[in-house]
Structures are given as structure tokens and as C-alpha cells.
Amino acid sequence: MSILKEKYDVIIVGAGVAGLNCALNLPQDVSALLICKKSPKQSDSYLAQGGICMLRGDFDYDEYYNDTMRAGHYENNPAAVECMIKGSREIIADLENCGVAFKKNADGSFACTREGGHTSPRILFHEDCTGKEITAALFKKVKKLKNVQIQSDTVMLDIIENGSECFGLVVYSQKEKAVKKIYADYTVLATGGIGGAFGNTTNFRVLTGDALAICLKHGVAVDNINYIQTHPTTLYSRKRGRRFLITESIRGEGAHLLDKNFNRFTDELQPRDVVKNAVLEQMRKDGTDFVWLDMRPIPKEEIESHFPSIVSRCAEEGYDVFTQPIPVVPAIHYFMGGIRSDLNGRTTLPRLYAVGETSCTGVHGKNRLASNSLLESLLFAKRAARDITVGYSAADEKAARAVITDTKKYSDHEKLLREYKRTVNKAVKLADSGVDINEKFKEKRI
């Protein structure tokens, strides 16, 4: 790990699929810094299980589009949905070029699985660890780039801006044990979701929505921040810590949800929010802390080859999925809202971009269709890198240095991060009660 420089062309915050794909798509004469809060493996991208959607051919366009819109309660941004679906084949080709091994049929075509809300199978996968397969391949490739410096244990504490443009970041470097100002012509926020700001979540604890809180503080517009998806099925456990996801593709392959008397109580392949509500309602009726998920309708060989990580994690918790149902419960999972960004990742503050789960293009509407998020993150990150490249102009260095940023006020960085977490919690609650968040935070700044 090298020392941080004072200036880069581009700074990318986040080492998940969005940050990595943005770095990969910058020209090699552009110097970039890519930072992440802890280790690069602590990104939700590593955790993705089910897979990534792809438009199988023109014949599937209308159904894929309608499935995405229906899941999102038709609150989706149609242009973003169209852009994502039409760009999906290019993204899959890029991933294969990076060495990602998707499951294939004997004839060499992609094997496709299905999840809730999809009318037909169109999800590519690598066992039940598609995210790890993709993220590790991208990381390996970015690591080889001479123009990209990867710096882990480096936390974004703030952005540097003058009301008209963004000029970089204030960060805390664990290695240097110092708060530093780093300037850049362009800054890209790829900081993932906000699940870590809440108790019961599938997300890594470090993902607490710092970028969202920072944008609120600086008047960068955000949208739909109370649109938070709860996943219907995580492994029930009394232990503290992150909830272990049981991918929806298990239900896509035939697993059943059962009540306390081991009877089915819902159609398992409806969109996520519908199944989650059915599970919560059943728990209420039964007076239980969980419902059962029975994988036994799936052929044993399919379970073994497709879901090895789930089999072994359940075994660690004392469940043999081949002979008994497992207890499952809903948990906070995915952030559909976020920092307002256009189809090229531009936020409302010039020179500041947002991509991946932290951004909101409106592609998911009110509820994300399963396995659209890896695709969304990869695609809009690539578009942001292209947008930066095509319109590249150096920032005004004098204006950047004129922004007075006293690094002393960041010395207790842990306290600041706790404050950001509280801001996120409070803002979500306010948005939920109908308050216009952008207006509310504008008032606070005046």
C-alpha cells in the first residue's frame, strides 16, 4: 500500500462492483485513486448469491421490462430501465472477458435460473456465490492497472466543494493515521447501500450510508431514501451480527415456504415485497419468530451443485437441508433510493458522480426486481467512466484550494461517522413520514 498523494485525476470511493468497474473503464492515462472503508472484501458485492440478469434476446425484452416495472410498482424511471436492459449483454461480455465463469449448459449456452417477480429464467449465476466470482475477477484486473492506486482502510469523511463544483475529498487514512485532503478533477461515490445503519440486515456493518449523509449535508439532491427493500428469507438465528441470506433462486428452483404446521401459505415467486409481507403476516398469525423454507422439493444434485455455500452455512447452524426445512425470517437488504443521478452517474453537483447502490437513477422504482442490482451497478459505473472520459476537463486548481477545509474538525472521525449514521436513520424516518428531505436539509444549512 502506498502513501496517498495530494491530487489525482479521479477519486472513486468504494471497491464493490460499481467502484471497480468505473476504475476499469477509465483510460489508462487518467490517474485514479480507489478507496474503501475496511478491506476490499467487505463490500456487499462479495455477498451476492443469486446472480445477474441478462436480456436473453430481443424476444425477452418486453417481458424483462414489464417484470422490472411491475416489481417496482411502476415508479421506475423508464429510460433507466431501458438503458439497463439494453446494456446487459455488453456487461456480461465484459465480465466473461475478465474471466468470470457463469454456469453453462452442455451446448455452451448460459444456464439461467429464476427468482421472484421474473416470468421466466434470465439470471446467470456461478453456484450461489456469483458476487464473489464477479468482484474477485474485477479486483484482480484493477489491481494490475498502473494508473489506479487501491487504498483500503481509507474512509471518506467529507467532500470538498464550493457550492458550484466538487474538488475531492477529506479522508482518514488508517495507514497514515491522519486526516487528509485529496483533490481530484472528478469524484465518484460508489459506496453501496445503507443496511449497516440498521440492526437487522444482510449488509456489511460498514455500509452505513456515509455518502448519503454527506450529500444531505452539502445539498446534493437525493431521492426516495425511504425505499428500502426487506428480503423475505434470511437464516433465522439468535446470534448477533449480519443476517445470512438464503437466495431467492432457491425458491426459483422449487423450494417452498411453510407455516408452523408445515403447510404452504403463499406463492413463493411473487415480487420480494409481496412475499415479505406474506411471511410477516404468517409469523403474526402463527405467533412465531420465523417461517420454514423447505428445499427438499429441489433435486439433491441441484442443491449440491448450485447452492454449496448455503448447504454448508446451514450445516454450521445445525440444519441438514436435505432432510429438514430451515427457519427463515425477513431482514433489511437493499436500498432503492439514494443520491440522485442521471444515466451517466452525474449528481446535482458538477464533478461529483454517484453509481451503484448508493445512487438513485430510479431504475428499481419502489421495489427492486431480483438480480437487477449487480447489473445496474456495473452498467451505470461504466457509463460514468465514459462520461468522465468524453467530457474531461481539469478542475480550476485555484478555486479548489480556495475552499477552506479545516481538517481539525475531522479529528474524531469515529464520532463523525456515528453522526452520519444517525443522520441516515433520521432522514429515512422523515422521508417515510412524507417530509421533503431535500428541502428539509436545505433549511438546516441556511
Ligand SMILES: Cc1cc2nc3c(=O)[nH]c(=O)nc-3n(C[C@H](O)[C@H](O)[C@H](O)COP(=O)(O)OP(=O)(O)OC[C@H]3O[C@@H](n4cnc5c(N)ncnc54)[C@H](O)[C@@H]3O)c2cc1C
Ligand atoms: C447478501 C446479499 C446478496 C445479494 N445478492 C444479489 C444477487 O444475487 N444479485 C444482485 O444483482 N444483487 C445482489 N445483492 C445486491 C448487490 O450485491 C449490491 O447491490 C451491489 O453489489 C452493490 O454494489 P456497490 O458497488 O454499489 O456497493 P458495495 O459492493 O456494497 O461496495 C461499497 C463500497 O463502498 C465502500 N465505502 C462505503 N462507505 C465508505 C466510506 N465512507 N469511505 C470509503 N469507502 C466506503 C465500502 O468499503 C465498499 O468497498 C445482494 C446483496 C446482499 C447484501
